[in-house]
Amino acid sequence: MTLHVGMVAGEPSGDLLAARVLGGIARHDPQQRSEGIGGPAMQAQGFDMWHPMNALSVFGYVDAFKRLPSLLNTYFDVKKRWLANKPDVFVGIDAPDFNLRLEHQLKQAGVPTVHFVGPSIWAWRYERIHKIRESVSHMLVLFPFEEELYKKEGVPVTYVGHPLAEVIPMAPDRAAARRYLGIAPDARVLALMPGSRASEIKWLAPRFLQAVQILQRQDPALQVVVPMVNTERRKEFESLLAQFPVLNCRIIEKPSAIAADVPTNQAAYDSRPAAWNAMEAADAVLVASGTATLEAALFKRPMVISYVLSPMMKRMMEWKSGQARPYVPWVGLPNVLARDFVVPELLQDEASPQALAQATWKALTDQAYVEQLLARFTDIHQSLHRDTPALATRAIIEQLGHAA
Numbered sequence: 351m352t353l354h355v356g357m358v359a360g361e362p363s364g365d366l367l368a369a370r371v372l373g374g375i376a377r378h379d380p381q382q383r384s385e386g387i388g389g390p391a392m393q394a395q396g397f398d399m400w401h402p403m404n405a406l407s408v409f410g411y412v413d414a415f416k417r418l419p420s421l422l423n424t425y426f427d428v429k430k431r432w433l434a435n436k437p438d439v440f441v442g443i444d445a446p447d448f449n450l451r452l453e454h455q456l457k458q459a460g461v462p463t464v465h466f467v468g469p470s471i472w473a474w475r476y477e478r479i480h481k482i483r484e485s486v487s488h489m490l491v492l493f494p495f496e497e498e499l500y501k502k503e504g505v506p507v508t509y510v511g512h513p514l515a516e517v518i519p520m521a522p523d524r525a526a527a528r529r530y531l532g533i534a535p536d537a538r539v540l541a542l543m544p545g546s547r548a549s550e551i552k553w554l555a556p557r558f559l560q561a562v563q564i565l566q567r568q569d570p571a572l573q574v575v576v577p578m579v580n581t582e583r584r585k586e587f588e589s590l591l592a593q594f595p596v597l598n599c600r601i602i603e604k605p606s607a608i609a610a611d612v613p614t615n616q617a618a619y620d621s622r623p624a625a626w627n628a629m630e631a632a633d634a635v636l637v638a639s640g641t642a643t644l645e646a647a648l649f650k651r652p653m654v655i656s657y658v659l660s661p662m663m664k665r666m667m668e669w670k671s672g673q674a675r676p677y678v679p680w681v682g683l684p685n686v687l688a689r690d691f692v693v694p695e696l697l698q699d700e701a702s703p704q705a706l707a708q709a710t711w712k713a714l715t716d717q718a719y720v721e722q723l724l725a726r727f728t729d730i731h732q733s734l735h736r737d738t739p740a741l742a743t744r745a746i747i748e749q750l751g752h753a754a
Contacts, residue, residue, distance in 0.1 A: 353382040353750075356437035356461075357397070358428070358452065360406030360445030362546060362579055362623070363641040365389030367466060368443045370513040371746070372397060374739030378747060385437075386428060400428060406445055421448070429455055436461050439749050443467060446478070454485035462749035466490040466510075466742065472499060473686075479503050487749055490742050493687065494733060508745045511736025514641075518626070518648040520731055527630035530619045531575065531602070538714060539573045540565070541632035541651070542599075543625060543642050544587070546579040550638050551586045553658040558636055559594035560703035565711060566597050572714075574599040575632060577624035602628060634713035636706065639681050639695070647684040647727045648734075652713035652720050654694050655682035656701045684730065692726050 355375060359368040369391035375382050376395065385398040387406065393399055405424045429452060432440065440456050442449030444467040453463040465486045471478050472495070482489070482505055489500050489507040500507035525535055533539060542562065544554040566572050578584040578601055591599065604624040619627055625642060626649070629635055635646045635653040646653045680686045681695050694709040696702075712719060 353379040353439075354437045355382060355384040355746075356386050356428075356432050356440040356456075357384055357392070357443065358387040358406075358441075358445060358449055359389065359392065359443040360387065360403050360448060362389060362403070364443040364445065364467070365391045365403055366623075367513050368392050368397075368441070369395050370517075370739045371441065371443075371466065371742045374743035375746065377739075378743055387424070400431070406448055425452065428452065432456060432461070433459055438462075439464060439746055441466055441746060450478075450481055450485045454481070457485055457487060462487045464488050464490060464746050464749055467492055468496050468500065472496070473681075479505070488745055490745055492734070508741060509736075510741040510745070511738045512644070512734040513738040514645060514648055515731055515734035516736070516738055518645065518731075520728070520735075522630045522649045522651075524630060527619070527627055530616065531600075531627060531631050533573065533575075533631055537573050538569060538571065539575060539632045540710065540714065541625075541628040541635040541637075541646075542574050542576045543628070543635060543637040543646075544576075545638035545640065545642075546583060548583070548586060551583055551590070554638050554656060554701075555587055555590045556594055557656070557658065557701055557703055557706060559590060559596055561636065561706035561710060562596045562599075563594065564703060564707035565714075568711065570597060572598065575628040576601045577628040578603055579623075579625075634710060636710050639697075641683070643693075644683040644687075647687075648731050650724050650727045650731075652693065652723050653682075653684075654696065654706060654709040654713055655685075656696045656706060657681065658698055658701050684727065687730050687733070688726055692723065 359365050372384055372395035387401045388397050388399050389403040401424050439462045441464045442453055446469040457463045463486055468489055468491045469478055489505055490510050491497055492512045494509055497507050497509040542558055544551055544558050562574055602624045629646050629649045629651055635651050637643055637646055637653050639655050639657040643655050684693055685691055696705050
């Protein structure tokens, strides 16, 4: 019998994770049928995309409220379809606010539910563990410390490693990435990554650009590469760039090569996210907190992590979570995994252009510091490197036929 898989991924990072899992499922059952909400990487694996992942791309409570009618329509549509034609297993990738609700309904209807990427209950809103226990048949977690947490709470769990640790090379090739992007081998290069959401661009990009203005007073030759996830974000960033102009700034989307002398494996560079090409080519990264910080660590690049919430969003998050700050002292994933402030985190009022510039200059120029980070990031990479598609596929297949 052909395996029928329901799947929901709501962001580019989830699309990449899901595509790796779909590849593993296809090796188990070449005739498998997968459907739901996803993105282009999933479609490349034969996924039947009922709704694009940007249908779920909201940030926080304000954005969610504005898009509530659309979100509800999407939710009720997929729920209705899957209750009418139940999949053999459902896999929700991240997007916990959406997926946990859906998983609860499907599990009650007898569909085994797997949630891939545990919500960061170790940082915010630990009480969500009760909802997870009710909704999820099996958790797949990316980080080793999460496995113990869910076991302690009686939630079936498998640590599968992080797929990015398998696909990002242990020894990145800066020279090849620079040839691909047409950047001189001896240039000083900063990857500027103010986020993939409109709100992140709005609140972070002006500070990042002003920090670059300060840096370029110290080094006018500093080159800046800005990867953008889509054309809409690019337009928003370009509008801010006009207000805070910087020198030698290049915005890239994929495919992003402009040089004639590109690496022989150009197709690999064409197919991967523009952010990866920017990070691999860079000397340092100024980055919004999120998955991109882990990617930068896996590319072994020194970084400065920042994040700024609007006053209203900050108040709403504090009200919803009952917390003024995370349970753990770190926000950036490299620091969480290292259990230490191995890279700077400049958040809210601390994220002034001057402070960002000062920390970024150290990341660009302090070679002893860069060598220390290389060792720490290599340890993180090795700890996360597992055969994630195989481990995830095995855990998903084991759920087949389980009654809720």
